[in-house]
Amino acid sequence: MLARVVLNEHGGQFPRDPEQLVTLPGIGRSTANSIATFCFDACAPILDGNVKRVFTRCFGIEGFPGNAAVEKQLWTLAEELMPAKQADIYNQAQMDLGATLCTRSKPRCADCPLGEICVARATNRQVELPQRKPRREIPQREVTLLILRSKNHVLLERRPPVGIWGGLLSLPELPEQASAEVFVAQRLACQIDGVLSAPTAIHLHPFPLAHHTIDLQCHGASTSNGIRIGMARLG
Ligand code: SF4
Structure with missing residues (x-):
């Protein structure tokens, strides 16, 4: 399906621009930015599960990250923090930090380079953040x-x-x-x-x-x- 779209709508050339990549079937915003950053040297933030966890903890962001308003807040933050150069190294570091130090359970805050500024660490809320999906009331x-x-x-x-x-x-x-x-x-x-x-x-x-x-x-x-x-x- 994706190959057919690339062939028919992009003349067989895989798009490089994140705004075009995100229109391809099966590619969301974070994946599009990730492809653009790692393959085409673009400067675009990513926001996978690991990065969301780091952001919600480090900046003390309340609410379920899957909620549209919270997600918008996270994207705004991600764009503001994006460096102008070496986006691939920055994005990889974000993902690695979430995968190895700021893990879902038992984050290694003592070894974390964000430890000095982290809201969750300062307020001892690492377990509470990111907040879980609210339970649906079952009628x-x-x-x-x-x-x-x-x-x-x-x-x-x-x-x-x-x-x-x-x-x-x-x-x-x-x-x-x-x-x-x-x-x-x-x-x-x-x-x-x-x-x-x-x-x-x-x-x-x-x-x-x-x-x-x-x-x-x-x-x-x-x-x-x-x-x-x-x-x-x-x-
Ligand atoms: S200090 Fe702890 S909670 Fe805060 S970002 Fe680092 S690992 Fe995550």
């Missing part, structure tokens, strides 16, 4: 199911085709706000023969799905004679 959904048993059978219903467990057989789900007694009386009354025991609540542990957590409540009940449709045999 919780309450679902109440009815376990209606008759001897060794249990009532199952096919769920609507879309939504959670779409199209699958499931224990009947109670609409929000509906009590188990009202649900059984109104919706299932015609399916039940004999006497229905009073539903008892069973609270299960919440369990996680891909995008939310289900807080599952069940109401268990049984009939004396049976249910006429939708029965699945237990065991």
Whole structure:
């Protein structure tokens, strides 16, 4: 793909300018600057994970570096600090410093050439910086199911085709706000023969799905004679 773009859009000549390099497929800003610096003697800053860690610690930059505003701040800093000459040596030194001294855990601050000016070292915040990605709040959904048993059978219903467990057989789900007694009386009354025991609540542990957590409540009940449709045999 990249080779085709270079051939078709750049006459087969690999671009040298960072602004052209960054338009190539799969090449981001830091990689473009890195290629331009190391291959074509350009003067452009890089900002890989190692360099971001050095900057956030050395300058005490708050916030998750993947956040657009924080990343912008880091790029501004990187451009301001960029020397006019020997950009390749400077960029390599930045990356090596992050990879060997200012490591993710146990940075070797006593050996670091930035130790005298480093905010994280002065404030003992090396573990806190750079800040981690904020945790996403996982929405919780309450679902109440009815376990209606008759001897060794249990009532199952096919769920609507879309939504959670779409199209699958499931224990009947109670609409929000509906009590188990009202649900059984109104919706299932015609399916039940004999006497229905009073539903008892069973609270299960919440369990996680891909995008939310289900807080599952069940109401268990049984009939004396049976249910006429939708029965699945237990065991
Ligand atoms: S002094 Fe420590 S925390 Fe600060 S840049 Fe150097 S190695 Fe990283």
